[in-house]
Amino acid sequence: MTSGSFKMLNSSRQRLFPAARRATVQTSVTSTSLRLFSVSAHRRADFTHAVIGGGVVGLAVARALAERAASVAPSSSSSSVLLLERHNTVGTETSARNSEVIHAGLYYGPDSLKTQLCIRGRQLLYGFCEEYGVAHRRTGKWIVAQTPGQREALEKIYAFGQNYHDRDAIPLQWVDTDEAKQREPAVRAEAGVLESLATGIIDSHGLMQTLLGLFEQAGGVLAPGSPVTKITPLGDSGTGSGGWQLCVKPTDADADVEETVVTAETIVNAAGLGAAAIHNMITQGHDSSHLERQEPMQLYYAKGNYFSYAHSQPRVSTLVYPAPEPGLAGLGTHLTLDLAGRIRFGPDVEWVTDPTDLAVNADQLPQAIEAIKTYLPGVDPTALQPDYAGMRPKLVKAGQGAADFVVRNEPGYQGWVNLLGIESPGLTSSLAIGEMVEKLVYEI
Ligand SMILES: Cc1cc2nc3c(=O)[nH]c(=O)nc-3n(C[C@H](O)[C@H](O)[C@H](O)COP(=O)(O)OP(=O)(O)OC[C@H]3O[C@@H](n4cnc5c(N)ncnc54)[C@H](O)[C@@H]3O)c2cc1C
Numbered sequence: 001m002t003s004g005s006f007k008m009l010n011s012s013r014q015r016l017f018p019a020a021r022r023a024t025v026q027t028s029v030t031s032t033s034l035r036l037f038s039v040s041a042h043r044r045a046d047f048t049h050a051v052i053g054g055g056v057v058g059l060a061v062a063r064a065l066a067e068r069a070a071s072v073a074p075s076s077s078s079s080s081v082l083l084l085e086r087h088n089t090v091g092t093e094t095s096a097r098n099s100e101v102i103h104a105g106l107y108y109g110p111d112s113l114k115t116q117l118c119i120r121g122r123q124l125l126y127g128f129c130e131e132y133g134v135a136h137r138r139t140g141k142w143i144v145a146q147t148p149g150q151r152e153a154l155e156k157i158y159a160f161g162q163n164y165h166d167r168d169a170i171p172l173q174w175v176d177t178d179e180a181k182q183r184e185p186a187v188r189a190e191a192g193v194l195e196s197l198a199t200g201i202i203d204s205h206g207l208m209q210t211l212l213g214l215f216e217q218a219g220g221v222l223a224p225g226s227p228v229t230k231i232t233p234l235g236d237s238g239t240g241s242g243g244w245q246l247c248v249k250p251t252d253a254d255a256d257v258e259e260t261v262v263t264a265e266t267i268v269n270a271a272g273l274g275a276a277a278i279h280n281m282i283t284q285g286h287d288s289s290h291l292e293r294q295e296p297m298q299l300y301y302a303k304g305n306y307f308s309y310a311h312s313q314p315r316v317s318t319l320v321y322p323a324p325e326p327g328l329a330g331l332g333t334h335l336t337l338d339l340a341g342r343i344r345f346g347p348d349v350e351w352v353t354d355p356t357d358l359a360v361n362a363d364q365l366p367q368a369i370e371a372i373k374t375y376l377p378g379v380d381p382t383a384l385q386p387d388y389a390g391m392r393p394k395l396v397k398a399g400q401g402a403a404d405f406v407v408r409n410e411p412g413y414q415g416w417v418n419l420l421g422i423e424s425p426g427l428t429s430s431l432a433i434g435e436m437v438e439k440l441v442y443e444i
Pocket residue numbers: 052053054055056057058059084085086087090091092093094095096097098099100101102103226227228229270271272273274275278303304347389390391392393422423424425426427428429
């Protein structure tokens with residue numbers, strides 16, 4: 001994906017799902033239609049589920065819940081799912097600013113949710129792409145080592161794959177020197193190449209369009225331009241036992257709409273970079289004296305800068321990653337390909353304080369060139385240009401290691417599924433997160 005490919009999902013959605021699009025336009029929570037929603041009795045919430053955040057994860061969750069709700073109560077008009085997105089289009093934040101790699105799940109340890117959801121998500125994603133015609137390719141990926149220390153890192157990854165309880169789930173193989181030279185003559189790998197066969201690339205926008213279409217076909221309601229500004233747990237104990245009230249302040253400048261209120265029996269916080277703000281609206285914003293006082297939750301932000309490559313040489317046909325470095329908040333400046341075969345490099349790691357600071361930092365370019373030259377010595381530095389940047393919502397600060405995904409029924413509350421720190425491999429994991437949230441909500 002390049003910056004030029006931040007497509008308007010709505011326009012292509014019209015082609016794919018014309019009926020669904022009409023439904024959205026009529027029910028968007030941006031206009032007078034919202035005035036029809038009442039702050040109803042707790043037992044009769046406006047919606048069964050409200051999902052906050054229309055990135056790839058919110059879309060996958062909303063689709064799973066909408067299909068589930070439709071199967072539980074196919075004829076009930078009250079059983080429905082509302083997807084609230086602050087921007088006028090879904091999928092314009094982190095889900096539109098990543099490497100679009102379908103990860104194998106090599107880096108996160110045997111017991112982490114990241115490993116579990118990445119592997120399950122990848123398996124679901126390949127099946128989903130086949131079924132719905134979402135563009136993707138199993139490119140494979142090389143992890144390359146230049147030093148004995150890096151070779152050791154590759155051996156650890158290989159052993160992890162071999163020892164994983166389902167060994168077939170993480171197919172890995174060593175590529176010997178002759179074969180490596182023949183297959184990718186431009187790639188330097190002094191101390192070894194480990195190949196991940198399950199890795200691929202995907203059109204993330206195509207995935208989101210399709211999820212949105214399925215969500216709407218199942219009766220889900222998309223509310224674009226609807227930032228959630230306040231959330232109140234309902235019920236005597238303030239735990240959400242009586243449902244949830246959400247305030248939305250529509251961003252549509254033309255509409256004479258004040259803050260609007262909607263209720264739901266359950267809520268899912270899938271707000272990505274905004275997830276801590278949503279969390280704090282609940283834990284800090286009402287009388288929670290029955291609960292232990294919580295500190296406000298804080299996210300930390302690690303920007304990843306990407307650089308496009310305009311030269312046709314050297315040619316590379318697989319993804320190339322350096323050996324992982326302990327303590328680095330990313331996977332190292334790697335080489336990925338888009339579906340048209342174009343090379344791009346990144347993302348690096350730049351800690352910032354402002355999550356909206358998405359300008360590519362060209363000062364990072366010399367550092368990126370050094371990193372790239374280690375595995376692609378023939379790279380032409382003059383053909384590298386700042387491209388786009390994405391923002392990782394981190395649960396821990398620089399230097400504090402890696403945190404796992406948080407996907408849980410929030411303790412002390414009823415009907416609140418909280419998703420925090422959904423950084424990479426969140427795109428790969430999205431369908432598995434949808435599945436997991438469905439299980440949490442329906443207690444299966
Ligand atoms: C540099 C980089 C590279 C990556 N590469 C990969 C990769 O190759 N493969 C992979 O699997 N993963 C990758 N990831 C991770 C992946 O992109 C994310 O995990 C995934 O996109 C997160 O999706 P999301 O829906 O949780 O978040 P988002 O896409 O950020 O969506 C959250 C949505 O919530 C909305 N929102 C926020 N606050 C509110 C509010 N108050 N009211 C209403 N709406 C709100 C936002 O507008 C946004 O649309 C990468 C991430 C980064 C940063």
